Each structure stands twice: as structure tokens, then as C-alpha cells.
Amino acid sequence: EVQLVESGGGLVQPGGSLRLSCAASGFTFSNYWMSWVRQAPGKGLEWVANIKKDGSEKYYVDSVKGRFTISRDNAQNSLYLQMNSLRADDTAVYYCARGEGGYCSGGSCYLGYWYFDLWGRGTLVTVSS
Amino acid sequence: QSVLTQPPSVSAAPGQKVTISCSGSSSNIGNNYVSWYQQLPGTAPKLLIYDNNKRPSGIPDRFSGSKSGTSATLGITGLQTGDEADYYCGTWDSSLSHVVFGGGTKLTVL
Numbered sequence: 180e181v182q183l184v185e186s187g188g189g190l191v192q193p194g195g196s197l198r199l200s201c202a203a204s205g206f207t208f209s210n211y212w213m214s215w216v217r218q219a220p221g222k223g224l225e226w227v228a229n230i231k232k233d234g235s236e237k238y239y240v241d242s243v244k245g246r247f248t249i250s251r252d253n254a255q256n257s258l259y260l261q262m263n264s265l266r267a268d269d270t271a272v273y274y275c276a277r278g279e280g281g282y283c284s285g286g287s288c289y290l291g292y293w294y295f296d297l298w299g300r301g302t303l304v305t306v307s308s
Numbered sequence: 309q310s311v312l313t314q315p316p317s318v319s320a321a322p323g324q325k326v327t328i329s330c331s332g333s334s335s336n337i338g339n340n341y342v343s344w345y346q347q348l349p350g351t352a353p354k355l356l357i358y359d360n361n362k363r364p365s366g367i368p369d370r371f372s373g374s375k376s377g378t379s380a381t382l383g384i385t386g387l388q389t390g391d392e393a394d395y396y397c398g399t400w401d402s403s404l405s406h407v408v409f410g411g412g413t414k415l416t417v418l
């Protein structure tokens with residue numbers, strides 16, 4: 180079965196750290212860009228980060244730059260999100276999502292066709308004292 | 309404040325048609341492709357439309373997408389109570405180098 184399963188969420192104090200994991204199965208993980216998307220309670224979707232198939236390109240939303248790091252292990256079919264210096268406004272359900280529409284050539288990437296074609300069920304991160 | 313603008317809510321009767329708009333700018337919708345997602349209550353989002361107007365396998369043709377200039381539209385015909393959900397548009401913003409979403413539209417089937 181083609182699926183993404185997130186884990187690692189939980190309650191953490193402001194300023195703390197957490198590492199999210201996403202286990203992929205049923206497809207060739209190394210052939211796809213991957214992403215994290217979050218949704219605060221009662222709010223809309225917010226893209227967090229993208230990572231290229233081989234991990235060589237990464238993109239982040241401004242609010243997490245310098246605090247969050249996206250990474251992947253293609254041998255383990257796994258995606259990660261290391262979250263440091265967590266704040267209350269990072270509280271959200273974090274979804275792992277498979278991305279399509281990213282094309283790279285000559286050292287630059289074009290993501291104008293971007294869409295998410297597979298989503299996990301999400302893992303809840305709560306930042307509170 | 310979302311980069312893409314959607315109406316907060318729309319409603320229509322079963323069997324009727326509804327459209328949901330998504331407005332952006334030249335740095336996002338105007339020069340890139342739009343996707344649409346359905347999020348049923350308590351579940352993860354699901355891809356409905358990609359490349360402005362293409363449907364993934366398994367998505368009924370009651371769902372359609374279009375784009376004109378810096379705006380996109382999702383259309384749903386033959387509304388069913390099971391279509392009640394939040395709908396989001398999304399695209400790449402070339403100036404921000406970000407994926408951007410609309411704020412979401414809650415569809416109520418009366």
C-alpha cells in the first residue's frame with residue numbers, strides 16, 4: 180500500500196526541540212521530492228519545507244528558517260524534520276507530503292508545477308509550558 | 309494573512325453547482341500551476357486538481373479546475389453531502405521560493 184506515516188509529535192516546552200519522522204512505503208521514495216506541511220488548530224494549511232529527491236536542495240518558509248531542518252534517508256525510505264527553538268505558534272498537526280512538479284537542470288530547480296499528491300495522517304506537535 | 313485569497317465559506321443545495329475562487333498575483337498563480345485539495349473533517353488533505361485542471365485517478369469529473377490570469381477556480385457539480393469539507397488552493401510562488409496556500413473555503417451542502 181502506498182502510504183506515509185508520521186511519528187515523533189508530542190508536548191514540548193517553548194525553546195525545546197523535537198524530531199519528526201515520516202516512513203514511506205509502497206513507492207520508490209528516492210524518486211520524489213518530499214515536504215512538510217502544518218496546520219495549526221482550527222487554521223489553514225501552511226507549507227513548511229521541501230527537499231529534493233537526493234537531498235541536495237531544500238526550501239523553507241521564512242518563519243522556520245534557522246530553526247527547522249528537513250532531511251531524508253533514501254536507504255531507509257524516511258523523511259525527517261528537526262525542530263529547534265520551538266515556539267507556541269509552531270503548535271500544529273504536521274503532515275508529511277509527497278511532492279510532484281519539481282524539475283532541476285544545470286544546477287537550478289523550477290517548482291512551478293508543484294503539487295502534493297500523497298499525504299500522511301499527520302502528527303500533533305504542541306508547544307506549551 | 310494568506311498569499312492566495314479564497315472566500316471563507318460557500319454553500320449550495322444538494323445536486324447544485326458551486327465554484328470556489330482563488331486569487332493571487334503574477335509571482336504565483338499568474339506564472340505557475342494551481343492545485344486544489346479537499347480536507348474532510350478530521351482527515352488529511354487530498355489532492356483534487358493539479359496543473360490547473362487535471363484530475364488524479366479516482367477523482368470524479370464532478371470536480372473541475374480552471375485558471376485565468378492571476379485567479380483560479382474550483383468547480384463542483386452535482387453536490388453531495390459528502391462534499392462538505394474545507395477546500396484549499398495552492399501553488400509555487402517564484403518570488404518567495406515558497407509553496408503558498410489559500411486560507412481555505414468551507415463548503416456547506418444545505
